[in-house]
Amino acid sequence: MITISAATGKFGQLIVPLLLEHVKPSELNLVVRDPAKAEAFAKQGIRIHQADYSNFDALVKGFQGTDQLLFISAFNSMPESIQHHQNVIDAAKQAGVKHILYTSFIDSDPASPSQLGRLHGETEAYLQASGVAWTILRNGVYADEVMREAAQPLQTGVLASATNGAGVSFITRNDLAQATVAVLLGQGHEGKIYTPTGSAAITHEQFAQLLSQVTGKPIRYVPISFEQLEAGLRQAGLPDMLVSLFVGMNKATAQGRTELVTQDFERLTGRAPEPYEAVVRCVLANAQALTSNAS
Secondary structure: OEEEEOOOOOOHHHHHHHHHOOOOHHHEEEEEOOHHHHHHHHHOOOEEEEOOOOOHHHHHHHOOOOOEEEEEOOOOOOOHHHHHHHHHHHHHHHHOOOEEEEEEEOOOOOOOOOHHHHHHHHHHHHHHOOOOEEEEEEEOOEOOOHHHHHHHHHHHOEEEEOOOOOEEOOEOHHHHHHHHHHHHHOOOOOOOEEOOOOOOOEEHHHHHHHHHHHHOOOOEEEEOOHHHHHHHHHHOOOOHHHHHHHHHHHHHHHOOOOOOOOOHHHHHHOOOOOOHHHHHHHHHHHHHHHHHHHO
């Protein structure tokens, strides 16, 4: 049986339909925080267990009978998230799970300036020491989060970044879901680390140029310091946790931690990842269509 934790999140909801193309609903088990969000899956005959990462006993119960666990990572705050991730691994071990596939991050390092990088680095080390067979997917940065990056530049005509000209090897959630399912259904992946990425690393200056081309609006790239970035985020009213998260991510990118490009996605799926330019054009076109329909 394949169990998926945090299965009703954006990533988990992509995984389940892909698996159902190859396995019966009775072979799947979803561990979710809110069963109401999994009603559609339950109606298909998939088992649903309620548990969040803070509830160790509920996790143990939800993982019973599991051959493979897809452990989808989650981030709230440090050190809470580290404890939650350790709960999942300990519960899986106690429940007798045979293999854990963990969704990590391209910048997985306990010494990273990014909280996400530190979380994943510590989780990987804990998983590898657990005694349970494991596979790690160090996923690249989600390409489909275009609007979060583009919203302000499209309003102001300025894209400011503290990434020091370093790139990001963006890849879509859908592509990452395809790679994840390939591992779950494949053989010989135990003890291996894969880093599925896009086919190129895109800088924020290149992103600004692409936005200009796609929208016809002039977008100017402006490099800024980490101090300027932090001040701007605070002025925008973001809470301390998000300010720290975004500044840390910019620092990690500036150090080249997110620009690695590999062929792991092609090796796992047999095809190339979706080009970033195509993703940007599609997302912006859909956003424009939604705006027009709402008018």
